[in-house]
Amino acid sequence: MSKSIIAPFAFLLLFASSALAHEFKAGTLVIDHPWSRATPPSAKVGGAYFTVTNTGTEPDILISANAVIADRAEFHSMTMDGDVMKMAKVDEPFVIKSGESITFEPGGLHLMLFDLKDGLNEGETFSGELKFEKAGPITVEFRVDKMGAKTPSKPKAGSGDADDHSGMDHDAE
C-alpha cells in the first residue's frame, strides 16, 4: 500500500534530478552543469559558470567561449584585495591536466558576457560554445538560475548517478 504511493514520487524525483543536472562531453572532457544567473533590468553584462574535468590522459586547453545571447564573451577573474573587488580579463591559457578540473563560479573565474541582447531570466536556457585546443568546439546549454545565486540549484556534481540518466548528455564528434 505505502510502496504503491511512494513509487510514483520516487520516479518523479528521479526525473526531477535528471532534469536539473546536466553535463556535456567532448572527447575525454566533461563539462558539468553550465549555468548563469538572472540579470536585473538594463544590466548589459552577465556571468556564466561551468566545470570542465579532463578524464583523459593528455592535457587540453580551454581557448575561448561564447554565448548566443551576448555580443562577446571573455574569461574574467574576480578577486578581493582587502575590501576592494577587482575584476580582470584572464589571457593566460586554461590548461586542464589529466584527471584535473577547472571551475568557473561566482566569486571567482567567470565567463563574462558582454552586451546582453536581452536580460537573462530565471528558468531560461541559452546555448554557447566552449573551444578546446584538442577536443575542439563543443556546444553546451546554460541554465539561468536565480539572481545572486552562489551555487546552481541542482545536486552537486558526481553526487549520484542522476547525471547518467540525463537525457541532456551530448557527445562531441
Place this chain on the structure above:
Amino acid sequence: MRRFRIVAWLLVVLVGSMLAVTYALRWLDPPTNFDRTQPLLPLEGSFSLTTQTGASFTEANLADKPSVVFFGFTNCPDICPTGLAELTDILARLGPDAEKLQVLFVAVDSARDTETVVRDYLTAFDPRILGLTGPKDEIDRAVATFKAFYEIIPGTGPDDYTVNHSAGMFLIDKGKRFVGKLDSHEDVEVRLQKLNRLVKSSL
C-alpha cells in the same frame, strides 16, 4: 572527607555569588550603549547626488536615518547583483525595522549609470533601496566622504571598461559616523544582526 565537602560547597557558594554580582551589575548598567562599544569615525566631506526618482540626496540626508551604503555599478556581473539580492532578502527579514534604515546604492560608473539606467536596474530589488547617481566629481566627493574606493579599468573596447570598487557595505549612524561594514563573505544571519544593532543604535 567531611571537611573536603564543606570546602567544595563553600567554593560553590563563592562562585555563585560572584556570578550573581556580575549579572546584577550588568543588569544595572547594560552594555547596550552603542557609542561606548564601537570606535566611531565621523564622516568628513560633502556631496550632492540624485536618487532614481530625481530627489536630491546630500550628506545632510545621512542624519535622517542610519544608513547602509553600497558602492557598485550596473555593468557588474557578480558582486553588485549578488549584494543587492542578498540585501533585499535581509531587508525582508528585518521586517518593519527596515523602514528605520536608508539603504543607498551609489553608482560609481557615472558615464554609463544614468538615473534612468539605475532606476530600471533597481526594480529587481527591494524598492526601498535608493540608487544615487551624479556627475563624476560629485560621485568622487561621495566616495571620499565615506573613505570608499573605486577605479576604472580599461577593457577591450571603449565601452567595455570595468570598475574595481569597495565591496563591503558601510554602516553609518544618524550622527554621520562610520560604525562598521557588512562583508559579502559573512553569513546572512551575521549581517542581519549588524543591521538590527544599527537600527537600535539610533533609537
